[in-house]
Amino acid sequence: MTTTLRPTAPEQRTPDGGRARSYEVCVNSRPVGRIDLATDARFGAGVGRITHLRIDPRDRHRGRGTVAALAAEEVLRGWGCGRVEISVGAAAEVALGLAGALGYVERNRNMAKTLTAAPRLPEGTEGRPMTTAEFTTWERLAREAYAQDWISRGVPPEQAHAKAEADHRSALPDGLTTPGAVLSVLTHRGEPVGTLWVTLRTPSDHAPGDPGAYVYDVEVAEARRGHGHGRALMLLAEGQALAAGETLLGLNVFAGNTPALRLYESLGYRPTRFHLYKALL
Secondary structure, three states: OOEEEEEOOOOEEOOOOOEEEEEEEEEOOEEEEEEEEEEEOOOEEEEEEEEEEEEOHHHOOOOHHHHHHHHHHHHHHHOOOOEEEEEEEOOOHHHHHHHHHOOOEEEEEEEEEEOOOOOOOOOOEEEEEOOHHHHHHHHHHHHHHHHHHHHOOOOOHHHHHHHHHHHHHHHOOOHHHOOOEEEEEEEEOOEEEEEEEEEEOOHHHOOOOOOOEEEEEEEEOHHHOOOOHHHHHHHHHHHHHHHOOOOEEEEEEEOOOHHHHHHHHHOOOEEEEEEEEEEOO
């Protein structure tokens, strides 16, 4: 039997060169599912994304999804894409297994925790608002570190820096006074030991069931690491979320950041979504 992709509508194009198209997955011309492709709005036309893949229940476990994904990669190569990105829910074990078998590698994952009672910070540790002068220095360093995280995980430097610039501009359009942005400095016995950026989302900013508060950045001063300040920063974030009436706190962690992942797991955070990529050779 032959599995092929059949377009369902004309290709969609955007002024900046973006492309998108939907296809039926067919076996001997019989529709058995659907796959949607697009170029990645974050990285540009040279990066493709499989945004949706579904195989009808009666046709699953027969390799249809594998062949459809490989055919999709060929389409993206024809578009001039050198990399393909996918996002998979943490509960979708079959899809995650398929991605691994096809050579996709985790770049980062989203995690979340349901909050109950506001935690207490360690003795002598407090959180305070970030000052304007502190924000100027912090924002420059945080943007550079964010770009480096992407570069270290296979994103070309030009794309990584452009993404970092765009993401910070989008998330902090008014800097320190951006509505919903809570930027803090953690102190221990009066000395600054770390910084925290939490964003409180409005209902229109996230889908139902997604976190209403999100940790965008957490950083312990290099000379003060290994003393529990990272945990204290996360406890501060939980307290800020609860004070705003939010009971679900989300975050992102890059693959390979084992210390951070272990910390989040120890605090009760669980994966909600995995983001993976693959080079199209």
